[in-house]
Amino acid sequence: MSRSPRVIVVGAGIAGITTAHVLIRRGFTDVTIVEKGDAVGGVWHWNRYPGLTCDVPSNLYQFGFAPKPDWERLFATGPQIKQYLNDVVDSLGLRAKLLLNAEVTSAVFGDDEWTVTIADGRTMTADFVVMATGLLHHPRVPDIRGLESFGGPVVHSARWDDDLRIRGQRIAVIGSGSTGVQLLTALNGEASQVLHFARSPQWVMWAPMELRQPRLLTALLTRSPAVRSWLYRALLAGSGFLADVTTVPSWRRQLLQRFARLSLCVQVRDQALREQLTPDYEPMCKRQVLSSGYYRALQSVSAELITERIDEVTPTGIRTSDGVHHRVDMIVLATGFHSHDYMRPMQLRGRRGIRIEDVWADGPRAYRTIAIPGLPNLFTVLGPNSPTGSISLQYTAERTAEAIADWLDRFAVGEFGSIEVTASATDDFMKEVNDAMGSTVWATGCDSWYLTPRGDVDLWPYDRATLAAMLAEHRDDHFVFTAPRQPGGSSKVGEPQ
Ligand code: NAP
Numbered sequence: 001m002s003r004s005p006r007v008i009v010v011g012a013g014i015a016g017i018t019t020a021h022v023l024i025r026r027g028f029t030d031v032t033i034v035e036k037g038d039a040v041g042g043v044w045h046w047n048r049y050p051g052l053t054c055d056v057p058s059n060l061y062q063f064g065f066a067p068k069p070d071w072e073r074l075f076a077t078g079p080q081i082k083q084y085l086n087d088v089v090d091s092l093g094l095r096a097k098l099l100l101n102a103e104v105t106s107a108v109f110g111d112d113e114w115t116v117t118i119a120d121g122r123t124m125t126a127d128f129v130v131m132a133t134g135l136l137h138h139p140r141v142p143d144i145r146g147l148e149s150f151g152g153p154v155v156h157s158a159r160w161d162d163d164l165r166i167r168g169q170r171i172a173v174i175g176s177g178s179t180g181v182q183l184l185t186a187l188n189g190e191a192s193q194v195l196h197f198a199r200s201p202q203w204v205m206w207a208p209m210e211l212r213q214p215r216l217l218t219a220l221l222t223r224s225p226a227v228r229s230w231l232y233r234a235l236l237a238g239s240g241f242l243a244d245v246t247t248v249p250s251w252r253r254q255l256l257q258r259f260a261r262l263s264l265c266v267q268v269r270d271q272a273l274r275e276q277l278t279p280d281y282e283p284m285c286k287r288q289v290l291s292s293g294y295y296r297a298l299q300s301v302s303a304e305l306i307t308e309r310i311d312e313v314t315p316t317g318i319r320t321s322d323g324v325h326h327r328v329d330m331i332v333l334a335t336g337f338h339s340h341d342y343m344r345p346m347q348l349r350g351r352r353g354i355r356i357e358d359v360w361a362d363g364p365r366a367y368r369t370i371a372i373p374g375l376p377n378l379f380t381v382l383g384p385n386s387p388t389g390s391i392s393l394q395y396t397a398e399r400t401a402e403a404i405a406d407w408l409d410r411f412a413v414g415e416f417g418s419i420e421v422t423a424s425a426t427d428d429f430m431k432e433v434n435d436a437m438g439s440t441v442w443a444t445g446c447d448s449w450y451l452t453p454r455g456d457v458d459l460w461p462y463d464r465a466t467l468a469a470m471l472a473e474h475r476d477d478h479f480v481f482t483a484p485r486q487p488g489g490s491s492k493v494g495e496p497q
Helices: 014-025 078-091 178-188 215-223 225-238 240-247 251-267 271-277 294-298 393-412 423-439 464-472
Strands: 007-010 031-034 104-110 113-118 123-126 128-131 154-156 170-174 193-197 204-206 289-291 303-306 310-314 317-320 325-327 330-333 347-349 378-380 418-421 479-482
Touching (some): 007 113, 007 123, 014 393, 031 123, 128 393, 170 178, 178 289, 193 317, 251 271, 294 303, 393 464
Parallel strands (some): 007 128, 128 378, 170 193, 193 303
Antiparallel strands (some): 113 123, 418 479
8 A cells, every 4th residue: 555645734834845845855745834924934024023033153053954054153043044945945846835825723633634624714635734933933022001191102123113213212121032133232222222121131141143154164164065064064063062061960061050140240340240141040041142242332321221020110211120111112021921831722623522731731741842742643843841941953853854754654555544642651651751851951950941830941951862762762652543444535635714
């Protein structure tokens, strides 16, 4: 028996692009990528705020299968990455597989196939659904008294409006994560005054974020595929340092933490300001912020740091808990995301109608990041416990997609009709992961978007080799299978119901 599985990939960001490419490379051509936005890129499509820069080196923040030799900077800007992702989609021929402006509102499993419904009412059927929906997607709008009464624009960083007037404005930036730090630094040049509301300042490690890629390197990478491949592999191996320092308590971790403290001490000489900027937790406990210009910007006459809690927003500004009213013309919310919502709020129903809300009643859980009990023939790429804080996303997505392709190989030859991970294998994995989390820097006592509402760290506590090995291993005893049904149609889009 040989059949071609029909696959729907939800999301056209890094995870979705990788999955579609890997599956097609492995010979599975009945793939449709469904994307709710009007362009590919995921976070790099939705985010376009001033100063948006990737803090992972460009030559690592790329697909292993689509190296770009001519990055302009060592750390690419948001628009440059978005362009790269678009170019990759075109050069790999994925555009024809894309359905844009198509938000999936529900996915329901029955009779060994998925029925996926799009917001406009169209339906599609498929043998497999791959959720590549990302995690930093749903903007978190803080519950601050009076926010809706503000007279000027209020914008979340991930919904930036290019028509907003910046020049000459007094702007409040709320939030001190990577986004708030980048925004403060970028707006500081143009606005008349930028007020940074940072209720819990973060460690901001210095890094040469604006350095251009040397011309010699570009020439070498352009001419020599061998150098290109060597550099990528070297950077991937080098990034093992990050997995090491985050997951293993050691002198290496302490050394890097010392550098974070030094970054503050060297760049901020004023004792009072330095104290105000000193976090009360260990460096790297939250997602580490990198910047070359934040502290300098903050010390300029047009910037102000406010660490007092926000009491309320008034029609003309922000009142802090010390009673001071800060007049501003515009409020920028760099307040992060509902980072554990994954594919929700779509309605997701698996075997016997089980809902994702029931499976995840205690928070997101997946077997080895890739499969969820109760949801047969559904895989997640960069799902729960993915190594978003320590290992290359592109590498992880590719390994995960390869693992999915392995299952599709077995489906194609008629080994099974549906495959579903067992609850016990998932529980065992979650216990193992949560136990291992104890030695990570993320569990050293800080509040961060890595923590689920239950307080678990939603990250990967092991190294890259362990990730690759776990994804590549087929443990049939961890899954239940049903016998194959007769081959179905193809994953064509149906008429609205
Ligand atoms: P974030 O790290 O979750 O930070 C949210 C900020 O908003 C925190 O400072 C938080 O303060 C503050 N906040 C939330 N509610 C608030 C309230 N009611 N009042 C005052 N402050 C409030 O979000 P993010 O900066 O958008 O970054 C999220 C992640 O996106 C990053 O960690 C990173 O992984 C990714 N990112 C990456 C890049 C890159 O260069 N690659 C750039 C931007 C973002 P508390 O800490 O006190 O809660």
